[in-house]
Amino acid sequence: MLKIGVILSGCGVMDGSEIHESVLTILAIDRAGAEAVCFAPDKNQKHVINHLTQAESRESRNVLAESARIARGKIQDLRKATADGLDAAILPGGYGAAKNLCDFAFKGPDCELDPDVRQILSDLNAAGKPIGAICISPAVVARALGSKHPKLTIGTDPGTAGALEKMGAKHQAARVDEIVVDEDLRIVSTPAYMLAGRISEAAAGIEKLVAEVVRLARVAGPKKTPARV
Amino acid sequence: MLKIGVILSGCGVMDGSEIHESVLTILAIDRAGAEAVCFAPDKNQKHVINHLTQAESRESRNVLAESARIARGKIQDLRKATADGLDAAILPGGYGAAKNLCDFAFKGPDCELDPDVRQILSDLNAAGKPIGAICISPAVVARALGSKHPKLTIGTDPGTAGALEKMGAKHQAARVDEIVVDEDLRIVSTPAYMLAGRISEAAAGIEKLVAEVVRLARVAGPKKTPARV
Numbered sequence: 021m022l023k024i025g026v027i028l029s030g031c032g033v034m035d036g037s038e039i040h041e042s043v044l045t046i047l048a049i050d051r052a053g054a055e056a057v058c059f060a061p062d063k064n065q066k067h068v069i070n071h072l073t074q075a076e077s078r079e080s081r082n083v084l085a086e087s088a089r090i091a092r093g094k095i096q097d098l099r100k101a102t103a104d105g106l107d108a109a110i111l112p113g114g115y116g117a118a119k120n121l122c123d124f125a126f127k128g129p130d131c132e133l134d135p136d137v138r139q140i141l142s143d144l145n146a147a148g149k150p151i152g153a154i155c156i157s158p159a160v161v162a163r164a165l166g167s168k169h170p171k172l173t174i175g176t177d178p179g180t181a182g183a184l185e186k187m188g189a190k191h192q193a194a195r196v197d198e199i200v201v202d203e204d205l206r207i208v209s210t211p212a213y214m215l216a217g218r219i220s221e222a223a224a225g226i227e228k229l230v231a232e233v234v235r236l237a238r239v240a241g242p243k244k245t246p247a248r249v
Numbered sequence: 250m251l252k253i254g255v256i257l258s259g260c261g262v263m264d265g266s267e268i269h270e271s272v273l274t275i276l277a278i279d280r281a282g283a284e285a286v287c288f289a290p291d292k293n294q295k296h297v298i299n300h301l302t303q304a305e306s307r308e309s310r311n312v313l314a315e316s317a318r319i320a321r322g323k324i325q326d327l328r329k330a331t332a333d334g335l336d337a338a339i340l341p342g343g344y345g346a347a348k349n350l351c352d353f354a355f356k357g358p359d360c361e362l363d364p365d366v367r368q369i370l371s372d373l374n375a376a377g378k379p380i381g382a383i384c385i386s387p388a389v390v391a392r393a394l395g396s397k398h399p400k401l402t403i404g405t406d407p408g409t410a411g412a413l414e415k416m417g418a419k420h421q422a423a424r425v426d427e428i429v430v431d432e433d434l435r436i437v438s439t440p441a442y443m444l445a446g447r448i449s450e451a452a453a454g455i456e457k458l459v460a461e462v463v464r465l466a467r468v469a470g471p472k473k474t475p476a477r478v
Contacts, residue, residue, distance in 0.1 A: 031268075039260075039268060043268060044276070047273070047448050047449065071314060072324065085300060088300035093262075093301065219272075219275055223280075
């Protein structure tokens with residue numbers, strides 16, 4: 021059974037993983053007959069936002085422990101993720117991707133990546149294993165693999181698209197129910213809540229993204245040489 | 250467009266709403282062409298559980314603010330829910346239903362209901378509007394409407410089933426992908442994570458439950474007289 025890593029960044033759209041996107045990803049992986057293997061970095065969130073009032077809360081929460089809420093406790097420290105142990109990985113969106121996996125939300129194209137995020141994305145890509153990026157997560161992929169000029173979408177927002185291009189990505193506009201596939205680099209992206217007004221719109225794109233990531237993982241299988249040097 | 254209330258109890262299976270069940274409910278409502286209207290009680294959670302370690306955490310979290318994570322901020326105090334404003338309501342599971350909506354997790358059949366939960370369930374039932382209960386939430390419905398002897402399922406666990414019967418319910422065993430329908434009282438239930446080992450199993454039952462709740466809400470429309478006195 022294919023093992024698809026799901027890299028979470030907390031639990032809630034404003035300071036962590038977007039919950040709908042995360043659950044829809046896990047569901048689509050399961051329905052594809054693959055196994056979702058959840059990971060998150062074991063560190064404090066950048067901050068905590070009250071999702072009712074949108075105010076910052078004076079408390080600290082751990083990214084891994086909060087992500088465990090989405091994973092029903094079945095989750096591991098991202099440090100333990102290896103390209104050998106996975107057939108692919110998918111990053112759901114939510115501000116957590118841009119606050120906890122990197123600091124794109126604060127620094128835009130000058131952002132820095134969490135070192136464990138950088139490592140697993142770099143290793144998977146070098147092994148020819150596919151990566152899926154949902155919503156704002158293509159910013160994470162652009163930072164990790166920008167030197168390879170990945171084709172990515174974050175939907176249609178010109179400011180965000182421009183920031184991704186500054187990091188080396190080639191941005192391609194897409195509708196909410198579309199995916200963009202970089203066949204060479206084996207990277208799939210979809211806008212989800214960058215554009216979605218309803219959960220069913222986000223689901224349409226995410227289901228396509230998961231199907232394509234699973235197809236890529238099945239077609240080629242693991243490679244021992246880099247997809248592109 | 251039908252308005253289906255979704256009554257949340259926090260954000261995470263161990264101390265709040267089961268996240269997968271909640272998201273799958275909201276998705277199925279949206280796909281049915283109805284509107285999910287989220288509510289939760291504005292009060293502190295019974296406690297906070299670290300979902301990684303399963304240890305109780307020394308902090309307090311508000312049920313409404315945490316539920317807002319699942320609802321992406323679009324949620325109201327349960328006190329504002331009215332039977333006139335809704336066509337039906339669905340309660341996802343998770344320990345939050347048995348800890349924050351009532352105290353069934355601690356007192357079993359001697360549990361007490363949150364007063365706002367009691368009010369909305371009683372009013373909806375009196376108006377002939379359907380109620381859906383997922384996972385452990387049939388315990389909440391049994392406490393609210395036990396005097397009417399609702400037919401309910403929590404799956405197959407004899408202890409939990411017995412506790413529901415002590416509150417007046419007629420328990421009917423069901424598989425994970427099945428629903429139990431009380432046609433007279435217009436109450437639908439499904440076991441979800443009381444039995445599910447995989448998210449797709451929970452989804453199968455929840456999709457049937459939502460379809461049946463929507464069907465019941467459409468067929469009869471709102472009534473001004475009690476379904477049963």
